[in-house]
Amino acid sequence: MNHTDDGTLYGLASSKDRRAFELLYDRYEKLVFSFAYRIASDREIAEEVVQDVFVKIWNGSAVYEPGKGAFSSWLLTVTRNKAIDELRRLQRHDHEPMVEKDALLEQPGSVEQTAAWHEQQAEIRSAVLELNPEQREIIELFYFRGLSQQKIADHCELPLGTVKGRIRLALQKLRGTITKEGGTSYE
Amino acid sequence: MNENCMRLIDYFNRALTPEETAAFEQHLAECPACSSELEELRTLTEGLPYLSEEADVPAGLKANVFAVIDAQPDVHDEEPPHQAGNVTPLPEKRRRPAIPLLAAALLASLVTNIFLATADRSAEPAVEQRNWELADKAELAPQQEGDPSNAIALILSDGSSRDLVVDAENLPELSDGELFQVWVLDAGAPKPAGAFRSSGEGTGTVSHPLGSKFGAFDTIAITIEKEEGLPAPEGPIILAGSL
Numbered sequence: 001m002n003h004t005d006d007g008t009l010y011g012l013a014s015s016k017d018r019r020a021f022e023l024l025y026d027r028y029e030k031l032v033f034s035f036a037y038r039i040a041s042d043r044e045i046a047e048e049v050v051q052d053v054f055v056k057i058w059n060g061s062a063v064y065e066p067g068k069g070a071f072s073s074w075l076l077t078v079t080r081n082k083a084i085d086e087l088r089r090l091q092r093h094d095h096e097p098m099v100e101k102d103a104l105l106e107q108p109g110s111v112e113q114t115a116a117w118h119e120q121q122a123e124i125r126s127a128v129l130e131l132n133p134e135q136r137e138i139i140e141l142f143y144f145r146g147l148s149q150q151k152i153a154d155h156c157e158l159p160l161g162t163v164k165g166r167i168r169l170a171l172q173k174l175r176g177t178i179t180k181e182g183g184t185s186y187e
Numbered sequence: 188m189n190e191n192c193m194r195l196i197d198y199f200n201r202a203l204t205p206e207e208t209a210a211f212e213q214h215l216a217e218c219p220a221c222s223s224e225l226e227e228l229r230t231l232t233e234g235l236p237y238l239s240e241e242a243d244v245p246a247g248l249k250a251n252v253f254a255v256i257d258a259q260p261d262v263h264d265e266e267p268p269h270q271a272g273n274v275t276p277l278p279e280k281r282r283r284p285a286i287p288l289l290a291a292a293l294l295a296s297l298v299t300n301i302f303l304a305t306a307d308r309s310a311e312p313a314v315e316q317r318n319w320e321l322a323d324k325a326e327l328a329p330q331q332e333g334d335p336s337n338a339i340a341l342i343l344s345d346g347s348s349r350d351l352v353v354d355a356e357n358l359p360e361l362s363d364g365e366l367f368q369v370w371v372l373d374a375g376a377p378k379p380a381g382a383f384r385s386s387g388e389g390t391g392t393v394s395h396p397l398g399s400k401f402g403a404f405d406t407i408a409i410t411i412e413k414e415e416g417l418p419a420p421e422g423p424i425i426l427a428g429s430l
């Protein structure tokens with residue numbers, strides 16, 4: 001069962017197969033935690049996010065629809081949503097974001113990461129290098145900080161109406177330099 | 188292009204109020220530009236989580252998560268399974284085409300497998316074949332002014348037993364440990380008839396067997412409770428309606 005694809009495990013887990021659920025948990029615990037931590041910069045919040053996301057999957061209040069893309073992409077979206085909601089609930093968003101210069105560029109992680117994650121990361125990281133600093137910053141503020149359009153405009157000193165266009169442009173450029181499409185998946 | 192088109196980024200980043208969110212979702216259905224831009228944002232950001240550095244997972248995290256899971260009430264199991272063939276309950280998770288579609292489909296032909304056909308695209312175990320008929324229905328209306336919640340309650344009968352199916356949308360957000368409890372009542376005391384939690388989008392569906400202890404009732408209500416299956420409601424009434 002260790003090599004069973006995500007979709008199958010999810011199907012089993014959603015009919016309360018605990019073993020399948022546990023395999024899915026083990027497969028994604030680290031990625032979900034790391035991503036939540038990347039957004040929240042707070043281990044406690046990241047723990048809460050992991051707990052919330054997996055409990056919701058188990059009790060059926062977060063539902064993956066196989067027709068709508070990879071399980072991993074869905075899981076990471078749910079993770080981001082919860083992490084952003086938590087941040088906003090704690091009102092950390094009301095403070096001027098402390099964005100380190102080039103937060104999007106970080107040191108390569110350890111080799112312990114799952115191979116797929118590591119591979120994907122190397123690819124995106126090299127694509128990030130192709131962006132200019134303003135593009136890196138706007139992706140950081142938009143995607144990882146989850147800031148409102150107004151806050152992004154303030155922070156980047158851009159007219160409100162141009163924020164969406166700048167975000168799209170930066171993302172498109174990033175994507176354009178990534179050859180392989182799609183999220184990591186075991187499917 | 189209208190003012191909603193300006194809200195795509197804030198929608199994606201969950202910075203809208205619940206009212207604005209509802210309005211934007213309505214707008215999405217009508218604005219091809221916004222819906223394709225939203226899809227584009229989702230696709231373009233798909234790889235970004237993998238930029239995250241590997242963090243050390245706290246040692247007790249898995250144990251905590253599984254402790255919570257083991258403590259979860261199985262919201263569908265408070266009644267013993269009924270004899271005439273146990274129907275896979277409509278879990279909260281199968282709700283997307285929400286009320287109108289589900290209700291219309293149920294009204295139209297009422298074959299058990301409709302549940303699968305309309306609402307479930309995942310590979311669930313097949314539902315046992317039983318022919319349901321709609322015995323009664325009620326629309327539940329919000330009990331607080333300005334609350335956008337609504338729900339439909341259907342009583343389905345296969346000749347020997349009855350099930351109550353409740354499908355709700357725009358539900359208020361629950362706090363940790365809370366759940367929505369369905370009640371049926373007549374002149375007498377209310378009886379709990381199924382509990383559920385809502386999805387992130389505030390929708391939820393539950394089906395509950397109506398054993399002989401239920402007798403006749405004419406009113407259905409939904410409250411927020413800390414515990415399922417209480418002898419009497421303790422929390423606020425969110426929705427109610429009559430058959």
Ligand SMILES: [Zn+2]
Nearest residue numbers: 191192218221
């Ligand atoms: Zn629009």
